[in-house]
Amino acid sequence: MKQVLNRIQFSRFLSLTLLLVTQLIAFSSFSQDAAAEAAPVEEPAADLGGDPVNGKQLFNQNCAACHALNRKMTGPALANVETRLSENEGLGKEWLYKWIKNSAGMIASGDAYANKIYNEYNQSAMTAFPTLSNEDIDNILAYTAAPAPTPKVAVAATGGGESTSGGGGVSNEIILGALALVFGLLVVMLFLVNNTLRKIAEANGVQVVKEAAKKRTPIWKAFAQNQFLIFCTVIVFLLGSAYFAYSWMSQIGIDQGYAPVQPIHYSHRIHAGVNKIECQYCHSSARVSKHSGIPSLNVCMNCHKSIYEYKGPAEGPSADDLANGYTNEFYTKEIKKLYKAVGWDEQNQQYTGDSQPVEWVRIHNLPDFAYFNHSQHVSVGKIECQTCHGPVEEMEIIYQYSPLTMGWCINCHRETEVQVADNEYYSKIHEELSKKYGVEKLTAAQMGGLECGKCHY
Template sequence: MKKVLYRHLFSKVLGLSLLLSSTSFYAQEATEAAAEPTTEVAADAAGGDAVKGKQLFNQNCAACHALDRKMTGPALANVETRLADDEGLDKEWIYAWVKNSPGVISSGDAYASKIYSEYNQAAMTPFPTLSNQDIDDILAYTAAPPATPAATPAAAGGAAATTGASSGISNELILGALALIFGLLVLMLFLVNKTLKRIAEANGVVLEQEREKRMPIWKAFIKNQFLVLVTVIFLLLSGAYFAYGYLMQVGVDQGYAPVQPIHFSHKIHAGDNKVECKYCHSSARVSKTSGIPSLNVCMNCHKSIYQYAGNPEGPSAEDLAAGHTNDFYTGEIKKLYKAVGWDEENQSYTGETQPVEWVRIHNLPDFAYFNHSQHVSVAGVECQTCHGPVEEMEIVEQFAPLTMGWCINCHRETNVKMEGNEYYEAIHEELSKKYGVEELTAAMMGGLECGKCHY
């Protein structure tokens, strides 16, 4: 009798139909993606360039001024028009004020004295390096800020919908038609398969040869005693190995990176803005613990920095994937204001504070003693030695295992810093004679004694 392996035909036809459907779908996607939004930037009619003005504003003015709210200084939206209409001041007065505000105040100018008194008698920082054209550019920006070139997701979706509508056929209708065609193909192939089976059986064709019966593999395995013995020994050794590895990881949280109630980017603060670690963690120099900085330390800067301007080149693909946009960071600053009780509009504290429940990352057991000041101030150990490249971390994680073996290896390999360290001079002299070496490690000075870390 003749064997008919018609099932392969079914698989091939089904695969071809899937390929055709996928090709049609991605061709439609490529057509939709071909349209890209465009942006347009216009310059100010008075001769100033609003785009350049935005850059100058962010570099020189944004620390104390905003366009739409009062900060350390007044809001600057439409400042040229407001000064001309309300105070009768022309652009020459603005030039003089920006370049030498203390001089304008000392001249007895009425409006300058009014501003000086209103803002706690703190004169604005003079900017003599700004040219008249630079000031014109800034005024153009305050009069009509340029639109953000990046399209929002909603705008992008609207553009895609408009493109689909302009073609005359909606995307949903095309996808529905493709799904219907695919369903009909599957139904047709099923009916063809069933018909071929009936024809083959009617003509006495053997569709599939019955497999020769064999002994089950598990029965053959049980009859071979040597193989059973080797397998049992292998499983016992493997189980012991994995059990030992698991137990040795108990209490080791390397890579632990919890989500904090307020997102704090060390990459932006310590990396992009070069804020020193010990500016926030000041107690690391004089105390056993590094300490969690209080919110008033954050407000030293964020009293004036109320929004995140971001990288001039735009957020990276990694940041976009994680949702770390400029608006995201600005929202985290608002959480800080809410916790510390800061009123942005009135530039004052309300007294209504909320504690921030930070999640601890590095946590040594109670029987282990570690002193930050001894390592940071006396030994001169850099923060990155234990905490890793925090200036590159968006979310801080536990970089080192913090196990006893890790600490002991550091004591064995790290030379004690002697330069400018009078505390160790006498000890260094005596121990150098004892060990006959020029460089001393922490281990040579008792860094491996149990009582140093356990008490």
């Protein structure tokens, strides 16, 4: 009996130890979080002679189309332009004021440095900005002279090291070790409690006997002896097999959801969604041709001569983008692939002639025996691209949105109302149908859109 009491006391000791360790872990985690939240973020102040924040907005509105900070584009790089002109050419702000407001006038006046720049950049005068005040120009110069912002990294404890919050928190190794100790103590405590209860029962004359397991008939044997159950199982198996075989064969040639990896990553979400670029700006042949066509790379270069890197939204990439690896650096790397394919020299802003074909992977592909004309649907039918291709403005990676089956096309011909108003192509047809059948709403099916020869010839 004395041994039983000792075991009970030891179990109480383990319980108290478990409680203390748990409180220690909770306190440590709280101190880490509090220290991380209280860590101040300091930014050095600098007198740049203007407001760089306002200057950045003015720069993006007026200068970014031709200039970048740290690289040559249509015009020269503008990082620290005021300092460089002062040190190398002996020119001050007054010269910059005159140049920005009336560059052509300065060239005509015979200014030496103005003509040097004019001749260096293929005798192309800079656009004049007479509406910019001296204060606006000061703000732009302050932005070009401002140091690159240092990214703010959230302070948090990671799985492999100590907290960097400066609050003296406990390392993760200690926390994990304490948790392992807690679980170990819990296992020992449960084992001792079980032994203690058995001892108490035996001390009071109670005999603990394990119940002998009853001998049961094996499931497979009971199933084999039931003929009705076997018959029902065979019927269900045959019907299920026929259903799955029919479903599988019905999906042959249907590539709904197909999203292949392309040689150059192109985000429809950024181009069509964020930047609101019309689908037919790139797929211009959809208006006049059977095919929508793959845009040539020179269409891409209409914009990407100046857009050489992706800066992303002001608030930074979203959590989903970071999880998928869609960072600013990722998109910039894809732009470099475009330059390599088209043979564009970034430094000298000219084509080298060394181009490479891009092997795009086709996504939407109808069978050869099915006829489909884009211009008939886009220009005449005035059907939006999203009707068949889905919300492309939300797709990071384009995929086949619709099944493109015959039944899907027929249902569209039956249900979609043709836009008759201000559409000369259908005005005569609608007039004749209205006279003969009293049709008010016109569909493709009523004009013979269900005839086999319309799509199969």
